[in-house]
Amino acid sequence: MATAAKFKNRRNTTSDKVAIITGASQGIGQATAIRLAREFSRLVLVARNRANLAETAKAVEGAGAETLIVDVDLAEPAAAQAVVDKALAAFGRIDALLNIAGAVPQIDVFDMTDKQWNDGMALKLHGARRLTIAAWQALKASNGSVVLMSGNSAVSPKASNAAVGTINAAIAALAKAFSDRGIEDGVQVNSVLPGPVMTGRRRSYLEHWAPQHDMTVEEATARFPKEAGIARYGEPEEIAELMAFLVSPAAHWMTGATLRMDGGEVKSV
Numbered sequence: 001m002a003t004a005a006k007f008k009n010r011r012n013t014t015s016d017k018v019a020i021i022t023g024a025s026q027g028i029g030q031a032t033a034i035r036l037a038r039e040f041s042r043l044v045l046v047a048r049n050r051a052n053l054a055e056t057a058k059a060v061e062g063a064g065a066e067t068l069i070v071d072v073d074l075a076e077p078a079a080a081q082a083v084v085d086k087a088l089a090a091f092g093r094i095d096a097l098l099n100i101a102g103a104v105p106q107i108d109v110f111d112m113t114d115k116q117w118n119d120g121m122a123l124k125l126h127g128a129r130r131l132t133i134a135a136w137q138a139l140k141a142s143n144g145s146v147v148l149m150s151g152n153s154a155v156s157p158k159a160s161n162a163a164v165g166t167i168n169a170a171i172a173a174l175a176k177a178f179s180d181r182g183i184e185d186g187v188q189v190n191s192v193l194p195g196p197v198m199t200g201r202r203r204s205y206l207e208h209w210a211p212q213h214d215m216t217v218e219e220a221t222a223r224f225p226k227e228a229g230i231a232r233y234g235e236p237e238e239i240a241e242l243m244a245f246l247v248s249p250a251a252h253w254m255t256g257a258t259l260r261m262d263g264g265e266v267k268s269v
Contacts, residue, residue, distance in 0.1 A: 017142070018091045019247065020044040020083065020135065022074060022127070025052035025133025027199035028149070030059075031236035032243045037063035039220065040250065044068045044087045047101060074101055074127030075119070075231035086227055094138035096247040099128035100149045101183040102167075103201060111241035120163050124149075125170050132178055136187065145188040145247040148175040152195045152262050168193070172258050179256035188245050188255045196224060198233040230263035 019040040025047035033045055034247030037060045041074050045053050045060070050071035057067040068090045072079040087094055102124025105116060128148050139146065150168040157165025175191035182189045196202070210220035225232055245251050260266055 006239065011246060016041050017095035018042045018044065018087065018093050019096040019098065020087055020094060020131075021098045021100060021122075022046040022131065023046065023149075024056050026051045027201060028194065028197060028239045028243075029098075029100040029234045030207055031240040032100060034059050034063060035237065035240040035244045036098075036247070037061075037065035039244065040065060042066045042068070042091045044070060044083070044091070046070045046072065046074070046083055048073050057255065070151075073123075074131065075122035080127065080130035080134040083131060084138065087135075088138060090185075091140055094135050095142045095144045096145070097135050097139065097146045098149075099130060099131060099147065101127060101152075102149070104164045104167055106161045106164055106205075109159050112163050117163055125167050125174070128171065129174060132189075135244045136185070139187045140185045143186045143188075143252075145252070146175075146178060146182070146190075147246050148178075148189070148191045149245055150175070150191045150193045150258070152193050152260065152266055154193055155260075155268070156266055174232055174256070176256055182255060188246075188252055190251075190254060190257045190259065191257060192239065192242060192246070193260045193262065194234060194239050195230065195260070195265040196228055196233050197236055197239060199236055202233070225263075228263075228265045230265050232263065234261065234263055 017040050021033045024033045024045040033056050043060055043065050045056055047053050053069045053071055053131055057069055057268055060067050070083050070086050075191055097130035104120035109206050132146055133226045150171040151163050153165035154168035154172045172191045175189055187236050207217050210217045
């Protein structure tokens with residue numbers, strides 16, 4: 001389903017452009033949508049949870065942008081084209097696509113089932129791939145930008161997060177492939193590798209993990225940054241600032257880049 005909300009008292013933005021943000025119902029996706037309302041006057045908010053999308057839309061409209069809610073499951077093959085069709089019907093153009101949707105469970109490589117592998121790939125990898133392809137001609141027409149969300153595990157996979165690392169590495173490689181075509185077509189494509197970010201999903205994980213290891217949630221929360229060799233968790237709003245930069249005119253010559261924002265977690269050059 002899709003709903004367009006016209007914001008009558010829209011404040012001035014730097015452009016009348018349109019951005020699609022997936023995973024916009026929570027976490028980094030939600031923070032990115034709210035941040036982009038400063039620069040994009042029309043935002044297409046995509047996720048499965050319509051109620052949470054409505055909360056994001058309220059914040060985005062309060063920041064001055066018009067919204068279109070599209071509640072779909074991007075793991076479904078037909079969903080990507082549906083998102084693009086609705087965005088173009090409502091707003092007539094697409095200037096930026098930020099592929100943020102997709103959570104992959106952190107399960108040991110020997111314990112992951114085929115279904116868990118396939119479900120993770122269907123949403124995070126294939127959902128982003130299909131949506132980028134579906135939006136490509138509109139992005140080509142606008143000399144637009146694409147960002148694909150990967151993660152630090154792409155460059156530092158472990159047995160405990162094999163699926164996350166494998167899928168994130170594939171996304172980073174996919175972004176490189178899209179950027180190569182984008183040089184010819186005038187579409188900028190980059191990928192972002194966040195480190196540990198304190199999202200609602202991470203809080204839920206810590207609340208589940210802590211009692212299983214005879215810890216309080218506070219103790220578990222303090223433990224993981226130390227193990228990662230960082231001072232603290234990142235915040236969704238910090239990643240959102242990087243996303244906003246990548247789809248801004250200031251970064252338009254940056255393409256094919258794989259950017260880490262991780263508080264120093266990855267120690268290699």
